[in-house]
Amino acid sequence: MSDRYQKGIEKLKIMNPDSYKTLEENLEDIAPDMARYVAEFAYGDIYSRSELDMKIRELVTIASITTLGSAQPQLKSHIHGALNVGCTPEEIIEVIMQMAVYAGFPKALNGIFSAKEVFEERDEKIGNSE
Amino acid sequence: MSDRYQKGIEKLKIMNPDSYKTLEENLEDIAPDMARYVAEFAYGDIYSRSELDMKIRELVTIASITTLGSAQPQLKSHIHGALNVGCTPEEIIEVIMQMAVYAGFPKALNGIFSAKEVFEERDEKIGNSE
Amino acid sequence: MSDRYQKGIEKLKIMNPDSYKTLEENLEDIAPDMARYVAEFAYGDIYSRSELDMKIRELVTIASITTLGSAQPQLKSHIHGALNVGCTPEEIIEVIMQMAVYAGFPKALNGIFSAKEVFEERDEKIGNSE
Amino acid sequence: MSDRYQKGIEKLKIMNPDSYKTLEENLEDIAPDMARYVAEFAYGDIYSRSELDMKIRELVTIASITTLGSAQPQLKSHIHGALNVGCTPEEIIEVIMQMAVYAGFPKALNGIFSAKEVFEERDEKIGNSE
Amino acid sequence: MSDRYQKGIEKLKIMNPDSYKTLEENLEDIAPDMARYVAEFAYGDIYSRSELDMKIRELVTIASITTLGSAQPQLKSHIHGALNVGCTPEEIIEVIMQMAVYAGFPKALNGIFSAKEVFEERDEKIGNSE
Amino acid sequence: MSDRYQKGIEKLKIMNPDSYKTLEENLEDIAPDMARYVAEFAYGDIYSRSELDMKIRELVTIASITTLGSAQPQLKSHIHGALNVGCTPEEIIEVIMQMAVYAGFPKALNGIFSAKEVFEERDEKIGNSE
Numbered sequence: 001m002s003d004r005y006q007k008g009i010e011k012l013k014i015m016n017p018d019s020y021k022t023l024e025e026n027l028e029d030i031a032p033d034m035a036r037y038v039a040e041f042a043y044g045d046i047y048s049r050s051e052l053d054m055k056i057r058e059l060v061t062i063a064s065i066t067t068l069g070s071a072q073p074q075l076k077s078h079i080h081g082a083l084n085v086g087c088t089p090e091e092i093i094e095v096i097m098q099m100a101v102y103a104g105f106p107k108a109l110n111g112i113f114s115a116k117e118v119f120e121e122r123d124e125k126i127g128n129s130e
Numbered sequence: 131m132s133d134r135y136q137k138g139i140e141k142l143k144i145m146n147p148d149s150y151k152t153l154e155e156n157l158e159d160i161a162p163d164m165a166r167y168v169a170e171f172a173y174g175d176i177y178s179r180s181e182l183d184m185k186i187r188e189l190v191t192i193a194s195i196t197t198l199g200s201a202q203p204q205l206k207s208h209i210h211g212a213l214n215v216g217c218t219p220e221e222i223i224e225v226i227m228q229m230a231v232y233a234g235f236p237k238a239l240n241g242i243f244s245a246k247e248v249f250e251e252r253d254e255k256i257g258n259s260e
Numbered sequence: 261m262s263d264r265y266q267k268g269i270e271k272l273k274i275m276n277p278d279s280y281k282t283l284e285e286n287l288e289d290i291a292p293d294m295a296r297y298v299a300e301f302a303y304g305d306i307y308s309r310s311e312l313d314m315k316i317r318e319l320v321t322i323a324s325i326t327t328l329g330s331a332q333p334q335l336k337s338h339i340h341g342a343l344n345v346g347c348t349p350e351e352i353i354e355v356i357m358q359m360a361v362y363a364g365f366p367k368a369l370n371g372i373f374s375a376k377e378v379f380e381e382r383d384e385k386i387g388n389s390e
Numbered sequence: 391m392s393d394r395y396q397k398g399i400e401k402l403k404i405m406n407p408d409s410y411k412t413l414e415e416n417l418e419d420i421a422p423d424m425a426r427y428v429a430e431f432a433y434g435d436i437y438s439r440s441e442l443d444m445k446i447r448e449l450v451t452i453a454s455i456t457t458l459g460s461a462q463p464q465l466k467s468h469i470h471g472a473l474n475v476g477c478t479p480e481e482i483i484e485v486i487m488q489m490a491v492y493a494g495f496p497k498a499l500n501g502i503f504s505a506k507e508v509f510e511e512r513d514e515k516i517g518n519s520e
Numbered sequence: 521m522s523d524r525y526q527k528g529i530e531k532l533k534i535m536n537p538d539s540y541k542t543l544e545e546n547l548e549d550i551a552p553d554m555a556r557y558v559a560e561f562a563y564g565d566i567y568s569r570s571e572l573d574m575k576i577r578e579l580v581t582i583a584s585i586t587t588l589g590s591a592q593p594q595l596k597s598h599i600h601g602a603l604n605v606g607c608t609p610e611e612i613i614e615v616i617m618q619m620a621v622y623a624g625f626p627k628a629l630n631g632i633f634s635a636k637e638v639f640e641e642r643d644e645k646i647g648n649s650e
Numbered sequence: 651m652s653d654r655y656q657k658g659i660e661k662l663k664i665m666n667p668d669s670y671k672t673l674e675e676n677l678e679d680i681a682p683d684m685a686r687y688v689a690e691f692a693y694g695d696i697y698s699r700s701e702l703d704m705k706i707r708e709l710v711t712i713a714s715i716t717t718l719g720s721a722q723p724q725l726k727s728h729i730h731g732a733l734n735v736g737c738t739p740e741e742i743i744e745v746i747m748q749m750a751v752y753a754g755f756p757k758a759l760n761g762i763f764s765a766k767e768v769f770e771e772r773d774e775k776i777g778n779s780e
Contacts, residue, residue, distance in 0.1 A: 330590035369554070369558075372550060376549075
């Protein structure tokens with residue numbers, strides 16, 4: 001495997017190890033190169049760059065996928081990733097709420113409901129609900 | 131609560147009381163301010179303006195969410211809203227069908243299927259199917 | 261030419277005669293059938309249906325194209341169409357403003373600026389600016 | 391029924407007979423004209439044109455619906471259609487993978503998962519997984 | 521004017537005073553309430569919340585508008601805003617580049633070209649080009 | 651430079667040499683790595699795969715970018731690319747017209763107008779206009 005793959009896998013170990021393992025398994029019979037490109041390009045090339053820290057990378061990704069509005073599995077995966085690299089639930093919710101201004105309320109609301117599912121899976125509490 | 135909130139809640143009582151109650155409950159542990167913004171901004175500021183009647187407001191919203199293509203819960207909620215303010219099932223279907231021209235057939239078809247679910251929940255008949 | 265074409269052309273005479281003529285000219289060397297489909301399907305099949313009046317048809321189209329966000333020539337053409345069938349500038353602006361809730365502020369703002377260009381071309385005044 | 395309808399139905403018999411039958415049944419109580427427009431316009435007008443063969447028509451449709459990202463039932467229907475007109479599973483996967491470049495990884499991944507469901511329903515094998 | 525308006529204007533003074541002034545002028549004859557909603561809701565309600573700092577707010581907004589792909593004036597306005605609150609050109613470019621993974625290369629490239637225009641207007645240098 | 655870069659550049663020489671040169675120049679002061687990723691990932695990884703020929707790759711890309719609706723420079727670049735690898739103007743127009751069904755008429759029309767600009771630049775004739 002390429003260096004880029006190894007670098008990507010290192011990043012994924014920190015950010016989202018379970019998601020990537022599931023992705024690899026889901027793709028192995030049908031498009032194994034696609035899993036490799038995720039590791040190599042998305043994580044090995046892009047996320048491995050030093051210009052932004054992992055927390056900001058995950059928050060801008062959450063903003064982007066909330067704006068797409070139709071990729072809830074990937075949104076949930078990156079909400080896990082954001083929590084794994086140290087973002088708080090409050091920060092994540094705040095980013096998604098802000099998307100109401102740019103992508104409209106329906107997408108922001110559906111993003112919040114995806115976050116709620118992730119927090120419940122992980123038993124995360126958010127500050128203003130204790 | 132603000133005047134805008136009260137005005138929004140008045141509108142919501144006419145348009146979509148059950149949807150808003152569900153929304154508030156779903157958001158109360160995670161993003162209660164988001165429910166408040168829906169009442170204050172969407173309904174208190176925008177829907178409370180006098181320039182358009184409620185029927186047209188709901189029909190243009192249905193057009194917009196059908197065009198988004200990925201917010202079926204909100205689409206269904208506004209189809210309920212449209213019926214609640216006096217739109218006929220035929221008018222609603224007609225708006226969604228017209229979206230085939232502007233947003234493509236797949237989104238129009240998925241919009242029609244959402245409408246079908248709402249009409250079945252409410253046991254609405256549409257004219258040309260009796 | 262088909263009956264549907266004739267019916268479409270009748271509608272277009274009321275709604276947007278100049279836009280269609282320009283469209284036909286722009287397409288005649290490259291995709292003349294596409295102009296025919298616009299007349300036959302969009303106007304002959306869809307807009308000719310009796311379930312909605314022309315004013316509502318134009319307002320929901322404006323909602324949809326504002327939501328697309330990237331088809332400003334067509335948005336302007338339908339703002340002309342809406343004015344031609346009797347919508348007021350205030351109603352048009354109101355529909356576009358409401359899109360801030362569903363499609364986000366950037367698309368709503370760009371929609372308003374397209375409307376502004378159309379109103380200026382036609383020297384339309386809007387009520388609250390006199 | 392119109393000639394265009396007959397031509398569309400002929401095309402649909404080759405491409406996707408079961409999907410269209412289901413569509414017609416799902417729409418018959420609510421928007422039967424919409425099923426007719428699918429046959430007449432999409433298949434009778436567009437797919438019946440001679441400029442492209444059916445395989446390319448299905449592949450570009452798969453590219454488009456993957457890019458929309460939010461119309462998985464229609465995507466699956468056209469993956470069936472592509473296989474029915476002779477595209478290989480490898481070609482279909484390849485088109486969807488290429489969409490990662492133009493529509494982003496989340497939409498490409500969700501497209502691949504839709505293809506996987508279709509292949510499993512039909513018990514299709516893809517070359518590099520045997 | 522409301523407290524929310526005042527709070528929004530305070531934020532806008534820090535983030536993007538010129539853009540808002542231009543917006544207000546552009547809207548005053550056609551939709552002055554829309555400018556007020558931008559100040560009140562986007563800036564007074566959302567950006568004034570304490571959960572995220574201004575730099576992160578601008579970066580997630582840039583991610584969202586790059587993902588929309590069709591609102592270049594607003595993208596440029598928020599690139600100005602990001603620089604005004606202390607983001608570096610490198611951070612902004614990095615966020616936009618990451619969008620290639622989520623929204624595809626065309627939107628990321630067009631985002632970078634918008635950033636380039638803003639940097640040239642302001643005569644900003646980016647580190648790896650000196 | 652990596653093997654993938656060399657492979658990508660080989661592909662680009664066939665498909666779109668001028669576009670890539672312009673891209674590289676436009677990015678060199680601001681995001682030179684982005685140009686490299688285009689060569690390495692888009693062309694070296696994806697377009698270099700053997701499962702689809704270049705003509706189909708360009709046609710599905712044209713379908714995708716027409717569906718995005720907001721990336722006209724990239725659409726024009728790939729219309730050039732399609733012509734460069736042997737697609738006819740008729741095939742290109744036909745793919746874009748088919749997008750009316752999936753992405754709506756406004757995006758299909760704007761795609762046709764982009765094709766028209768490219769054909770005029772290259773002085774291409776299309777069959778049915780001679």
